[in-house]
Amino acid sequence: MAEKYFDKASKPxxxxxxxxxxxxxxxxxxxxxxxxxxxxxxLADGNELVLRVLEDQ
Known part of the structure; x- marks a missing residue:
């Protein structure tokens, strides 16, 4: 996950x-x-729209 979502300089x-x-x-x-x-x-972090989109996949 770190490689996928974080820049090399900021990767935890x-x-x-x-x-x-x-x-x-x-x-x-x-x-x-x-x-x-x-x-x-x-990714959703509580965003209702994002949650609905992810549930429909």
Whole structure:
């Protein structure tokens, strides 16, 4: 996810991403020992229009 959405100069470290997930600042969940980011929720960030568009896909 970091490579997909962040510029090389601003890309957060893996440790930072895990901390954001653990703190609830980044939507996702841990399955086994691996964290997974909920990209749809992150992109929508509460925007009703974006949520509706993503649900229709």
């Amino acid at each position: 470290s893996e440790v930072t991403m895990r901390r954001w997930l653990n703190d609830g600042k980044l939507p996702g969940r841990k399955i086994g020992g691996t964290w997974y980011v909920d990209e749809h929720a992150w």
